[in-house]
Amino acid sequence: xxxxxxxxVDQLDAILLDDELYSLLNLHYRKAFKYxxxxxxxxxxxxIDILFKFLYRYVPLQTLRCSFxxxxxxxxxxxxxxxxxxxxxxxxxxxxxxxxxxxxxNRLIRKLISLYNTSYSHKALDASYALESKFSTFYQLLTLLxxxxxxxxxxxxxxxxxxxRIRPVYSVPQEIHFVNNYNVSRELLxxxxxxxxxxxxxxxxxxxxxxFMKRYFLVKYFRSYNTKQAAVxxxxxxxxxxxxxxxHTFGCYHIxxxxxxxxxxxxxxxxxxxxxxxxANGLDSIKPLAVNALELVTx
Numbered sequence: 001x002x003x004x005x006x007x008x009v010d011q012l013d014a015i016l017l018d019d020e021l022y023s024l025l026n027l028h029y030r031k032a033f034k035y036x037x038x039x040x041x042x043x044x045x046x047x048i049d050i051l052f053k054f055l056y057r058y059v060p061l062q063t064l065r066c067s068f069x070x071x072x073x074x075x076x077x078x079x080x081x082x083x084x085x086x087x088x089x090x091x092x093x094x095x096x097x098x099x100x101x102x103x104x105x106n107r108l109i110r111k112l113i114s115l116y117n118t119s120y121s122h123k124a125l126d127a128s129y130a131l132e133s134k135f136s137t138f139y140q141l142l143t144l145l146x147x148x149x150x151x152x153x154x155x156x157x158x159x160x161x162x163x164x165r166i167r168p169v170y171s172v173p174q175e176i177h178f179v180n181n182y183n184v185s186r187e188l189l190x191x192x193x194x195x196x197x198x199x200x201x202x203x204x205x206x207x208x209x210x211x212f213m214k215r216y217f218l219v220k221y222f223r224s225y226n227t228k229q230a231a232v233x234x235x236x237x238x239x240x241x242x243x244x245x246x247x248h249t250f251g252c253y254h255i256x257x258x259x260x261x262x263x264x265x266x267x268x269x270x271x272x273x274x275x276x277x278x279x280a281n282g283l284d285s286i287k288p289l290a291v292n293a294l295e296l297v298t299x
Contacts, residue, residue, distance in 0.1 A: 004083055004169050008150070010073040011157045011168060017069030022056055050103040058095040062088065066168060075168035080155070086166045098160050105132065205268060238273070239264065247289040252278035261286055 029052055033041060041048075060068050065076045065085065077086040077094075105128075139159070146159045156162035237244040239260040246258035250265075252273045262283060264271050269282040280286070 006075065006154060006167075006169060007174075008154050008157075010075065011150075011154075014067065014069035014073050014075060014168070015157060017072060018067050021068055022053070025056065026052070046103065050100065054095060054099045057099050058092070061091040061095055065091070070168050074170055074172045074174075076171040077166045078169045080165045080167050083169060090164055090166060094160060094164055094166065097164075098158075248286045249289050250278075250280040250285040250287070252276050255289060256286075258286070258288075 026049075033048070057067070060066065060071065061077070064071050070076070077091060078084060079086050079090070142159050146156065146162055150157050155167050157168075161167055235244070235255065236242060237247075237257045237260055238254040239256055242257070244255050244257045247255050248258045248261055249255055250261065250273075253276060254273055261280075265280055265283050265286065269280070271280045272278065273280075
């Protein structure tokens with residue numbers, strides 16, 4: 001029925017929000033027992049944890065008729081197929097089964113079995129572990145099957161909800177957004193362009209293109225005719241324009257900082273000097289320049 005259709009993503013996001021909120025509250029709740037005796041936490045820690053988890057699940061079900069995460073998406077539990085408000089007893093049973101059943105099996109049944117120190121009790125304890133393993137496998141298969149049905153019909157995201165015949169439904173009218181072919185084609189086009197750019201951009205040598213653009217579109221029209229003579233007299237780095245740090249050159253009339261020219265040659269081993277267009281030959285072509293050979297500019 002379209003009237004009671006609930007988006008799958010809202011139901012799944014509500015479950016994730018409940019888990020994240022429980023983890024956050026559980027972290028702060030454990031800090032309250034920081035200074036309690038360790039013996040108390042060892043003996044009753046499991047009971048305290050299950051009580052907190054039960055209250056976290058039970059309180060919103062009785063007051064909001066939904067979980068905390070579902071309330072953010074305006075969801076509320078209702079009976080299926082009548083879609084009347086879920087009864088208190090059914091919601092109470094839902095909280096007990098989803099929270100308390102694992103604790104009941106671990107803490108009560110196994111505790112009663114382990115009280116008898118006989119060979120029969122040990123066999124019964126081993127049988128309980130084997131039964132739990134088989135039940136866990138069976139429940140996981142049921143969960144997988146239920147999730148496949150949920151993806152098809154958008155109802156009952158968990159097995160317990162399907163068994164109890166309760167499902168989250170919108171409490172306020174929702175606008176259903178229909179996606180047309182134009183929007184799908186536009187999204188596919190943009191994703192295709194993004195993937196293409198992500199593949200091509202790492203293959204482009206940005207430093208080499210930058211040097212090419214500088215050489216042929218900027219310096220070519222603005223440099224003077226006596227470039228070599230001016231370059232000999234210059235004592236600034238031709239790349240950064242500052243007084244060179246660890247001055248080096250690769251055979252032309254210009255001076256470079258070591259880190260400036262080394263980073264350029266690592267990206268473009270056949271770098272051409274922007275000023276005089278002399279070609280370098282990798283990192284092996286750069287040579288240190290004595291400091292006393294420079295005519296340092298003093299301010």
